[in-house]
Amino acid sequence: MNYTKTEERLIEAMENMMIVDAHEHIPPEHVRTGSKVDVMTLFCHYTRTDLITSGMNPDDYNKVIDPEQPLDERWRMFKPYFEHIRYASYTRPALMAVKEFYGFSDITNNNYREISERMQAENTPGIYHRVMRDKCKIRVALTQAGRTDYDDDLLVPLMPIDVYGAVRSADDVKNKASNLGMEAKTLDDYLAVVKKGIEKWKSEGAVGIKMVSRPNIVPSRKIAEEIFDKIMKGENPNVSIGNDDHLTDFLWNYIMDVVAELDMVMAIHAGMWGDFRYLDSKHNITIFPRHPNTRFDLYHLGMPSVRDTIVIGKNFANVWLNLCWCHIISQQMTCSGLDECIDMVPINKIIGFGGDYGRPVEKVYGHLVMAREDIATVLGRRVDRGQMSVDEAIVIAKKWLWDNPKKLYKLNI
Numbered sequence: 001m002n003y004t005k006t007e008e009r010l011i012e013a014m015e016n017m018m019i020v021d022a023h024e025h026i027p028p029e030h031v032r033t034g035s036k037v038d039v040m041t042l043f044c045h046y047t048r049t050d051l052i053t054s055g056m057n058p059d060d061y062n063k064v065i066d067p068e069q070p071l072d073e074r075w076r077m078f079k080p081y082f083e084h085i086r087y088a089s090y091t092r093p094a095l096m097a098v099k100e101f102y103g104f105s106d107i108t109n110n111n112y113r114e115i116s117e118r119m120q121a122e123n124t125p126g127i128y129h130r131v132m133r134d135k136c137k138i139r140v141a142l143t144q145a146g147r148t149d150y151d152d153d154l155l156v157p158l159m160p161i162d163v164y165g166a167v168r169s170a171d172d173v174k175n176k177a178s179n180l181g182m183e184a185k186t187l188d189d190y191l192a193v194v195k196k197g198i199e200k201w202k203s204e205g206a207v208g209i210k211m212v213s214r215p216n217i218v219p220s221r222k223i224a225e226e227i228f229d230k231i232m233k234g235e236n237p238n239v240s241i242g243n244d245d246h247l248t249d250f251l252w253n254y255i256m257d258v259v260a261e262l263d264m265v266m267a268i269h270a271g272m273w274g275d276f277r278y279l280d281s282k283h284n285i286t287i288f289p290r291h292p293n294t295r296f297d298l299y300h301l302g303m304p305s306v307r308d309t310i311v312i313g314k315n316f317a318n319v320w321l322n323l324c325w326c327h328i329i330s331q332q333m334t335c336s337g338l339d340e341c342i343d344m345v346p347i348n349k350i351i352g353f354g355g356d357y358g359r360p361v362e363k364v365y366g367h368l369v370m371a372r373e374d375i376a377t378v379l380g381r382r383v384d385r386g387q388m389s390v391d392e393a394i395v396i397a398k399k400w401l402w403d404n405p406k407k408l409y410k411l412n413i
Contacts (some may be wrong), residue, residue: 023354093366324354
Protein backbone atom coordinates (compact mmCIF):
# COMPACT_ATOMS: atom_id res chain seq x y z
CA MET A 1 0.00 0.00 0.00
CA ASN A 2 1.00 3.60 -0.48
CA TYR A 3 1.02 5.76 2.64
CA THR A 4 1.25 9.49 3.19
CA LYS A 5 4.38 10.74 4.91
CA THR A 6 2.43 11.24 8.11
CA GLU A 7 1.00 7.74 7.96
CA GLU A 8 4.51 6.36 7.41
CA ARG A 9 5.75 8.14 10.54
CA LEU A 10 2.85 6.83 12.61
CA ILE A 11 3.17 3.26 11.32
CA GLU A 12 6.90 3.29 12.03
CA ALA A 13 6.22 4.47 15.59
CA MET A 14 3.58 1.75 16.09
CA GLU A 15 5.91 -0.93 14.74
CA ASN A 16 8.21 -0.16 17.66
CA MET A 17 5.46 -0.33 20.30
CA MET A 18 4.73 -3.29 22.54
CA ILE A 19 1.19 -4.53 21.95
CA VAL A 20 -1.62 -5.96 24.03
CA ASP A 21 -3.60 -8.17 21.67
CA ALA A 22 -7.02 -7.77 23.25
CA HIS A 23 -8.85 -10.74 21.71
CA GLU A 24 -7.88 -14.13 20.30
CA HIS A 25 -9.18 -17.71 20.31
CA ILE A 26 -5.75 -19.30 20.37
CA PRO A 27 -5.40 -22.64 22.21
CA PRO A 28 -2.19 -23.76 23.95
CA GLU A 29 0.69 -24.03 21.50
CA HIS A 30 0.86 -27.83 21.70
CA VAL A 31 -2.60 -27.95 20.11
CA ARG A 32 -1.26 -26.12 17.05
CA THR A 33 2.08 -27.94 16.82
CA GLY A 34 0.39 -31.30 17.42
CA SER A 35 -1.81 -30.95 14.32
CA LYS A 36 -1.08 -31.01 10.61
CA VAL A 37 -1.06 -27.66 8.83
CA ASP A 38 -0.88 -26.64 5.21
CA VAL A 39 -1.79 -23.67 3.04
CA MET A 40 -5.49 -24.33 3.58
CA THR A 41 -5.01 -23.78 7.33
CA LEU A 42 -4.71 -20.09 6.47
CA PHE A 43 -8.31 -20.15 5.27
CA CYS A 44 -9.83 -21.54 8.43
CA HIS A 45 -12.14 -19.39 10.50
CA TYR A 46 -13.44 -16.13 9.03
CA THR A 47 -12.69 -16.73 5.35
CA ARG A 48 -15.22 -19.55 5.61
CA THR A 49 -18.01 -16.97 5.36
CA ASP A 50 -16.65 -15.35 2.20
CA LEU A 51 -15.91 -18.67 0.51
CA ILE A 52 -19.39 -20.02 1.16
CA THR A 53 -21.22 -16.82 0.22
CA SER A 54 -19.16 -16.73 -3.00
CA GLY A 55 -20.68 -20.11 -3.89
CA MET A 56 -18.62 -22.86 -2.24
CA ASN A 57 -20.66 -25.71 -0.79
CA PRO A 58 -20.30 -25.85 3.03
CA ASP A 59 -19.42 -29.56 2.89
CA ASP A 60 -16.73 -28.77 0.34
CA TYR A 61 -15.36 -26.09 2.64
CA ASN A 62 -15.09 -28.59 5.47
CA LYS A 63 -13.14 -30.89 3.15
CA VAL A 64 -10.91 -28.07 1.92
CA ILE A 65 -9.64 -27.29 5.43
CA ASP A 66 -9.25 -30.94 6.45
CA PRO A 67 -5.49 -31.67 6.43
CA GLU A 68 -6.16 -35.42 6.31
CA GLN A 69 -7.60 -35.07 2.79
CA PRO A 70 -5.31 -34.98 -0.30
CA LEU A 71 -3.91 -31.46 -0.70
CA ASP A 72 -4.01 -31.44 -4.51
CA GLU A 73 -7.72 -32.24 -4.54
CA ARG A 74 -8.45 -29.61 -1.90
CA TRP A 75 -6.51 -26.98 -3.81
CA ARG A 76 -8.49 -27.69 -6.99
CA MET A 77 -11.72 -27.24 -5.04
CA PHE A 78 -10.49 -24.06 -3.39
CA LYS A 79 -8.81 -22.21 -6.28
CA PRO A 80 -11.91 -20.94 -8.18
CA TYR A 81 -13.40 -19.43 -5.02
CA PHE A 82 -10.09 -17.97 -3.92
CA GLU A 83 -10.27 -15.70 -6.95
CA HIS A 84 -13.62 -14.38 -5.71
CA ILE A 85 -12.33 -13.44 -2.26
CA ARG A 86 -8.68 -12.52 -2.76
CA TYR A 87 -9.34 -8.75 -2.45
CA ALA A 88 -11.52 -9.01 0.68
CA SER A 89 -10.33 -7.89 4.10
CA TYR A 90 -10.59 -11.42 5.47
CA THR A 91 -8.07 -12.65 2.88
CA ARG A 92 -5.35 -10.01 3.29
CA PRO A 93 -3.87 -11.51 6.49
CA ALA A 94 -3.49 -14.91 4.81
CA LEU A 95 -1.58 -13.40 1.89
CA MET A 96 0.54 -11.28 4.22
CA ALA A 97 1.36 -14.36 6.30
CA VAL A 98 2.45 -16.28 3.20
CA LYS A 99 4.77 -13.44 2.24
CA GLU A 100 6.15 -12.57 5.68
CA PHE A 101 6.70 -16.06 7.07
CA TYR A 102 7.03 -18.33 4.03
CA GLY A 103 8.53 -16.10 1.35
CA PHE A 104 5.85 -16.06 -1.37
CA SER A 105 4.02 -13.02 -2.75
CA ASP A 106 0.92 -15.01 -3.70
CA ILE A 107 -0.62 -18.48 -3.50
CA THR A 108 -0.66 -20.16 -6.91
CA ASN A 109 -0.82 -23.50 -8.70
CA ASN A 110 2.98 -23.49 -8.74
CA ASN A 111 3.67 -22.91 -5.05
CA TYR A 112 0.81 -24.15 -2.84
CA ARG A 113 2.64 -27.42 -2.15
CA GLU A 114 5.88 -25.67 -1.21
CA ILE A 115 4.05 -23.19 1.02
CA SER A 116 2.41 -26.15 2.75
CA GLU A 117 5.75 -27.89 3.24
CA ARG A 118 7.28 -24.75 4.76
CA MET A 119 4.30 -24.27 7.04
CA GLN A 120 4.56 -27.81 8.37
CA ALA A 121 8.32 -27.45 8.81
CA GLU A 122 7.78 -24.28 10.88
CA ASN A 123 4.97 -25.83 12.91
CA THR A 124 7.26 -26.48 15.87
CA PRO A 125 7.47 -25.39 19.50
CA GLY A 126 8.12 -21.67 19.68
CA ILE A 127 5.93 -20.74 16.71
CA TYR A 128 3.68 -18.59 18.90
CA HIS A 129 6.64 -16.57 20.15
CA ARG A 130 8.18 -16.32 16.67
CA VAL A 131 4.95 -14.91 15.26
CA MET A 132 3.48 -12.94 18.14
CA ARG A 133 6.40 -11.81 20.28
CA ASP A 134 9.23 -11.57 17.75
CA LYS A 135 7.34 -10.36 14.68
CA CYS A 136 4.36 -8.54 16.20
CA LYS A 137 5.81 -7.33 19.54
CA ILE A 138 2.74 -8.71 21.29
CA ARG A 139 3.52 -8.95 25.00
CA VAL A 140 0.18 -10.49 25.97
CA ALA A 141 -2.76 -11.86 24.01
CA LEU A 142 -6.13 -12.24 25.72
CA THR A 143 -7.48 -15.53 24.42
CA GLN A 144 -10.81 -17.33 24.61
CA ALA A 145 -10.44 -21.00 23.86
CA GLY A 146 -12.53 -22.16 26.81
CA ARG A 147 -9.54 -23.29 28.88
CA THR A 148 -6.94 -22.04 31.34
CA ASP A 149 -4.16 -24.63 30.89
CA TYR A 150 -1.59 -22.29 29.38
CA ASP A 151 2.04 -22.75 30.40
CA ASP A 152 3.28 -19.46 28.97
CA ASP A 153 2.65 -15.84 29.96
CA LEU A 154 2.01 -14.88 26.33
CA LEU A 155 -1.60 -16.08 26.43
CA VAL A 156 -4.00 -14.88 29.16
CA PRO A 157 -7.47 -16.47 29.18
CA LEU A 158 -11.02 -15.22 29.43
CA MET A 159 -13.67 -17.86 30.07
CA PRO A 160 -17.19 -18.32 28.64
CA ILE A 161 -20.17 -17.34 30.76
CA ASP A 162 -22.23 -20.33 29.62
CA VAL A 163 -20.14 -22.77 31.66
CA TYR A 164 -21.88 -21.52 34.81
CA GLY A 165 -24.51 -19.18 33.36
CA ALA A 166 -26.56 -21.93 31.75
CA VAL A 167 -28.32 -24.70 33.69
CA ARG A 168 -29.34 -27.54 31.40
CA SER A 169 -30.23 -30.40 33.72
CA ALA A 170 -29.95 -31.72 37.26
CA ASP A 171 -26.96 -33.83 36.18
CA ASP A 172 -25.34 -30.73 34.73
CA VAL A 173 -25.65 -28.96 38.09
CA LYS A 174 -24.42 -32.04 39.96
CA ASN A 175 -21.34 -32.39 37.74
CA LYS A 176 -20.38 -28.73 37.99
CA ALA A 177 -20.67 -28.84 41.77
CA SER A 178 -18.83 -32.16 42.05
CA ASN A 179 -15.92 -30.86 39.97
CA LEU A 180 -15.42 -28.22 42.67
CA GLY A 181 -15.92 -30.61 45.60
CA MET A 182 -19.39 -29.20 46.34
CA GLU A 183 -23.05 -30.16 46.29
CA ALA A 184 -25.90 -28.11 44.88
CA LYS A 185 -29.58 -28.74 45.52
CA THR A 186 -30.94 -25.20 45.74
CA LEU A 187 -30.38 -22.06 43.75
CA ASP A 188 -28.32 -20.61 46.60
CA ASP A 189 -26.15 -23.75 46.55
CA TYR A 190 -25.61 -23.29 42.85
CA LEU A 191 -24.70 -19.61 43.23
CA ALA A 192 -21.96 -20.70 45.61
CA VAL A 193 -20.74 -23.13 42.94
CA VAL A 194 -20.74 -20.36 40.34
CA LYS A 195 -18.67 -18.05 42.51
CA LYS A 196 -16.18 -20.75 43.46
CA GLY A 197 -15.82 -21.77 39.82
CA ILE A 198 -15.03 -18.23 38.73
CA GLU A 199 -12.63 -17.80 41.64
CA LYS A 200 -10.86 -20.97 40.46
CA TRP A 201 -10.59 -19.57 36.95
CA LYS A 202 -9.07 -16.39 38.31
CA SER A 203 -6.54 -18.38 40.34
CA GLU A 204 -5.59 -20.11 37.09
CA GLY A 205 -4.91 -16.78 35.35
CA ALA A 206 -8.25 -15.79 33.83
CA VAL A 207 -8.85 -12.03 33.74
CA GLY A 208 -12.42 -11.94 32.49
CA ILE A 209 -15.63 -13.67 31.48
CA LYS A 210 -17.12 -13.49 27.99
CA MET A 211 -20.82 -13.22 27.21
CA VAL A 212 -22.76 -12.44 24.05
CA SER A 213 -25.07 -9.52 23.53
CA ARG A 214 -28.61 -10.87 23.34
CA PRO A 215 -32.19 -9.95 24.24
CA ASN A 216 -32.56 -10.04 28.01
CA ILE A 217 -34.97 -9.22 30.81
CA VAL A 218 -34.72 -7.82 34.33
CA PRO A 219 -34.89 -11.18 36.10
CA SER A 220 -37.08 -12.16 39.03
CA ARG A 221 -35.26 -14.20 41.64
CA LYS A 222 -38.54 -15.87 42.62
CA ILE A 223 -39.21 -17.06 39.07
CA ALA A 224 -35.55 -18.02 38.62
CA GLU A 225 -35.78 -20.18 41.73
CA GLU A 226 -38.96 -21.83 40.46
CA ILE A 227 -37.28 -22.67 37.13
CA PHE A 228 -34.18 -24.02 38.90
CA ASP A 229 -36.29 -26.24 41.17
CA LYS A 230 -38.16 -27.67 38.18
CA ILE A 231 -34.89 -28.50 36.44
CA MET A 232 -33.57 -30.21 39.58
CA LYS A 233 -36.75 -32.34 39.67
CA GLY A 234 -36.14 -33.42 36.09
CA GLU A 235 -38.89 -31.28 34.63
CA ASN A 236 -38.65 -29.18 31.46
CA PRO A 237 -39.51 -25.57 32.39
CA ASN A 238 -40.06 -24.74 28.68
CA VAL A 239 -38.62 -21.20 28.71
CA SER A 240 -36.89 -19.17 26.02
CA ILE A 241 -33.92 -16.84 26.41
CA GLY A 242 -34.81 -13.16 26.19
CA ASN A 243 -38.46 -13.85 26.94
CA ASP A 244 -39.21 -15.82 30.09
CA ASP A 245 -35.88 -17.40 31.01
CA HIS A 246 -35.49 -15.61 34.32
CA LEU A 247 -32.98 -18.23 35.49
CA THR A 248 -30.41 -17.58 32.76
CA ASP A 249 -30.73 -13.82 33.11
CA PHE A 250 -30.56 -14.08 36.89
CA LEU A 251 -27.35 -16.14 36.66
CA TRP A 252 -25.80 -13.80 34.09
CA ASN A 253 -26.53 -10.76 36.25
CA TYR A 254 -25.14 -12.56 39.29
CA ILE A 255 -21.97 -13.41 37.36
CA MET A 256 -21.58 -9.76 36.31
CA ASP A 257 -21.49 -8.81 39.99
CA VAL A 258 -19.05 -11.62 40.83
CA VAL A 259 -16.80 -10.35 38.03
CA ALA A 260 -16.82 -6.89 39.63
CA GLU A 261 -16.14 -8.33 43.08
CA LEU A 262 -13.15 -10.29 41.76
CA ASP A 263 -11.85 -7.26 39.83
CA MET A 264 -12.17 -9.00 36.47
CA VAL A 265 -13.69 -7.79 33.18
CA MET A 266 -16.97 -8.71 31.49
CA ALA A 267 -16.34 -8.98 27.74
CA ILE A 268 -19.30 -8.85 25.35
CA HIS A 269 -19.44 -10.14 21.80
CA ALA A 270 -21.72 -7.77 19.89
CA GLY A 271 -22.71 -7.45 16.26
CA MET A 272 -21.26 -9.61 13.49
CA TRP A 273 -22.00 -13.33 13.16
CA GLY A 274 -25.09 -15.14 11.98
CA ASP A 275 -28.26 -13.20 12.70
CA PHE A 276 -26.50 -10.08 13.91
CA ARG A 277 -29.83 -8.50 14.86
CA TYR A 278 -29.90 -10.88 17.82
CA LEU A 279 -26.39 -9.75 18.84
CA ASP A 280 -27.08 -6.01 18.76
CA SER A 281 -25.02 -4.06 21.27
CA LYS A 282 -28.12 -2.04 22.25
CA HIS A 283 -29.46 -5.07 24.15
CA ASN A 284 -27.02 -4.16 26.92
CA ILE A 285 -28.19 -0.60 27.52
CA THR A 286 -30.33 -1.73 30.45
CA ILE A 287 -27.55 -3.95 31.82
CA PHE A 288 -24.73 -1.41 32.15
CA PRO A 289 -26.41 0.87 34.71
CA ARG A 290 -27.50 -2.12 36.82
CA HIS A 291 -23.85 -3.07 37.29
CA PRO A 292 -21.98 0.21 37.75
CA ASN A 293 -18.96 -1.49 39.36
CA THR A 294 -18.49 -3.98 36.54
CA ARG A 295 -16.08 -3.11 33.73
CA PHE A 296 -17.48 -4.10 30.33
CA ASP A 297 -15.35 -4.59 27.21
CA LEU A 298 -17.74 -4.24 24.24
CA TYR A 299 -16.31 -6.08 21.25
CA HIS A 300 -16.14 -5.37 17.51
CA LEU A 301 -17.60 -1.83 17.74
CA GLY A 302 -20.89 -3.71 17.50
CA MET A 303 -20.41 -3.93 13.71
CA PRO A 304 -22.43 -3.17 11.68
CA SER A 305 -24.25 -1.03 14.30
CA VAL A 306 -21.15 1.08 14.77
CA ARG A 307 -22.71 4.44 15.56
CA ASP A 308 -25.10 3.02 18.15
CA THR A 309 -22.17 1.29 19.84
CA ILE A 310 -20.09 4.46 19.85
CA VAL A 311 -22.93 6.28 21.61
CA ILE A 312 -22.96 3.52 24.22
CA GLY A 313 -19.22 4.01 24.78
CA LYS A 314 -19.80 7.73 25.12
CA ASN A 315 -22.64 7.46 27.63
CA PHE A 316 -21.54 4.71 30.02
CA ALA A 317 -18.47 5.14 32.22
CA ASN A 318 -18.09 1.38 32.74
CA VAL A 319 -17.99 0.47 29.02
CA TRP A 320 -14.87 0.27 26.83
CA LEU A 321 -14.99 -0.11 23.02
CA ASN A 322 -12.79 -2.86 21.60
CA LEU A 323 -11.84 -2.86 17.91
CA CYS A 324 -10.97 -6.56 17.88
CA TRP A 325 -11.93 -8.23 14.58
CA CYS A 326 -12.98 -4.86 13.12
CA HIS A 327 -9.93 -4.29 10.91
CA ILE A 328 -10.50 -7.51 8.96
CA ILE A 329 -14.26 -7.07 8.73
CA SER A 330 -13.81 -3.80 6.86
CA GLN A 331 -10.98 -1.32 7.02
CA GLN A 332 -13.23 1.38 5.61
CA MET A 333 -15.93 0.83 8.23
CA THR A 334 -13.29 0.66 10.96
CA CYS A 335 -11.65 3.92 9.91
CA SER A 336 -14.99 5.68 9.73
CA GLY A 337 -15.99 4.37 13.15
CA LEU A 338 -12.64 5.11 14.76
CA ASP A 339 -12.73 8.67 13.45
CA GLU A 340 -16.16 9.15 15.02
CA CYS A 341 -14.92 7.52 18.23
CA ILE A 342 -12.36 10.31 18.57
CA ASP A 343 -15.13 12.86 18.26
CA MET A 344 -17.37 11.20 20.82
CA VAL A 345 -15.53 8.82 23.17
CA PRO A 346 -12.67 9.62 25.58
CA ILE A 347 -9.48 8.17 24.11
CA ASN A 348 -8.81 6.10 27.25
CA LYS A 349 -11.97 4.08 26.50
CA ILE A 350 -10.81 2.69 23.12
CA ILE A 351 -8.89 -0.57 22.61
CA GLY A 352 -7.22 -0.68 19.23
CA PHE A 353 -6.47 -4.29 18.34
CA GLY A 354 -7.46 -7.90 18.79
CA GLY A 355 -6.58 -10.49 16.17
CA ASP A 356 -9.52 -12.82 16.85
CA TYR A 357 -7.91 -15.95 15.37
CA GLY A 358 -7.59 -19.57 16.46
CA ARG A 359 -5.41 -22.12 14.66
CA PRO A 360 -3.85 -19.87 11.95
CA VAL A 361 -1.69 -17.84 14.34
CA GLU A 362 0.32 -16.48 11.39
CA LYS A 363 -2.64 -14.31 10.40
CA VAL A 364 -2.35 -12.28 13.62
CA TYR A 365 0.59 -10.50 11.95
CA GLY A 366 -1.45 -9.40 8.94
CA HIS A 367 -4.34 -8.28 11.09
CA LEU A 368 -1.99 -6.15 13.18
CA VAL A 369 -0.54 -4.58 10.02
CA MET A 370 -4.08 -3.66 8.97
CA ALA A 371 -4.83 -2.25 12.43
CA ARG A 372 -1.76 -0.03 12.24
CA GLU A 373 -2.86 1.14 8.79
CA ASP A 374 -6.31 2.06 10.06
CA ILE A 375 -5.01 3.89 13.12
CA ALA A 376 -2.43 5.74 11.00
CA THR A 377 -5.09 6.69 8.45
CA VAL A 378 -7.43 8.16 11.05
CA LEU A 379 -4.82 9.91 13.18
CA GLY A 380 -2.77 10.94 10.15
CA ARG A 381 -5.69 12.84 8.63
CA ARG A 382 -6.11 14.77 11.86
CA VAL A 383 -2.40 15.55 11.99
CA ASP A 384 -2.39 16.80 8.40
CA ARG A 385 -5.42 18.98 9.12
CA GLY A 386 -3.68 20.53 12.10
CA GLN A 387 -5.99 18.97 14.71
CA MET A 388 -3.09 17.33 16.57
CA SER A 389 0.65 16.89 16.29
CA VAL A 390 2.48 13.72 15.27
CA ASP A 391 3.72 13.32 18.84
CA GLU A 392 0.16 13.60 20.17
CA ALA A 393 -1.04 11.04 17.62
CA ILE A 394 1.68 8.61 18.72
CA VAL A 395 0.62 8.99 22.34
CA ILE A 396 -2.98 8.21 21.36
CA ALA A 397 -1.93 5.16 19.32
CA LYS A 398 0.03 3.85 22.30
CA LYS A 399 -3.00 4.26 24.53
CA TRP A 400 -5.12 2.23 22.14
CA LEU A 401 -2.57 -0.55 21.56
CA TRP A 402 -1.01 -0.83 25.02
CA ASP A 403 -2.06 1.47 27.85
CA ASN A 404 -5.84 1.09 27.69
CA PRO A 405 -6.12 -2.73 27.49
CA LYS A 406 -3.35 -3.08 30.07
CA LYS A 407 -5.20 -0.81 32.49
CA LEU A 408 -8.68 -2.23 31.79
CA TYR A 409 -7.60 -5.82 32.42
CA LYS A 410 -5.08 -4.82 35.13
CA LEU A 411 -2.34 -6.81 33.43
CA ASN A 412 0.88 -7.13 35.39
CA ILE A 413 3.20 -6.58 32.45
